[in-house]
Amino acid sequence: MMDYEADTYRYIQIADVLRRHITDGELAAGEPLLSEVKIQERFGVARTTARRAVKVLRDEGLVYTLQGEGAFVGPPAAPRRSPRTIPMYQLIAREVAKRIASGAIKPRRGIPSEKRLMDQYAVARETARRAVALLREQGWVYTVPQLGSFASLPEKWPVDREDDA
Numbered sequence: 001m002m003d004y005e006a007d008t009y010r011y012i013q014i015a016d017v018l019r020r021h022i023t024d025g026e027l028a029a030g031e032p033l034l035s036e037v038k039i040q041e042r043f044g045v046a047r048t049t050a051r052r053a054v055k056v057l058r059d060e061g062l063v064y065t066l067q068g069e070g071a072f073v074g075p076p077a078a079p080r081r082s083p084r085t086i087p088m089y090q091l092i093a094r095e096v097a098k099r100i101a102s103g104a105i106k107p108r109r110g111i112p113s114e115k116r117l118m119d120q121y122a123v124a125r126e127t128a129r130r131a132v133a134l135l136r137e138q139g140w141v142y143t144v145p146q147l148g149s150f151a152s153l154p155e156k157w158p159v160d161r162e163d164d165a
Contacts, residue, residue, distance in 0.1 A: 002043055011052035014043050018053065022062050022073055029074035033063050035122045089130035092121055096131065097140045100151045107153045111141055 039050035
């Protein structure tokens with residue numbers, strides 16, 4: 001496992017652990033690798049360390065990455081898991097919009113922070129940011145600098161909610 005006092009960089013140690021999971025057949029071609037957030041949690045490391053570990057495996061051709069979806073075992077031509085029809089940031093935005101429309105998140109009250117969305121959906125910060133940006137663009141939320149994002153008043157919500165949310 002990990003030796004936090006060793007002279008080997010942590011990202012190399014993490015790559016070694018993940019490589020063993022792949023070569024031992026615990027992860028088959030097309031299966032998702034642990035997300036960067038899950039690598040952080042499991043190994044107690046920073047995001048950049050997790051990212052570097054995945055890069056090592058990608059450079060070796062053991063995994064490939066799809067923007068907004070994560071890393072998957074095998075080369076890009078490997079059998080893929082069923083493709084996601086809607087990008088993850090849009091799915092997150094839809095779920096938050098449904099919570100606003102249902103009253104679970106009241107108008108002028110905070111929506112989950114980027115960090116909370118990252119943890120809840122195991123996604124990168126950029127994915128969470130894109131979800132909030134989409135909600136803002138559609139009128140579901142507004143942002144107050146230094147305070148966060150808040151649910152808009154109903155009159156600001158999209159007119160055609162099913163298509164937008």
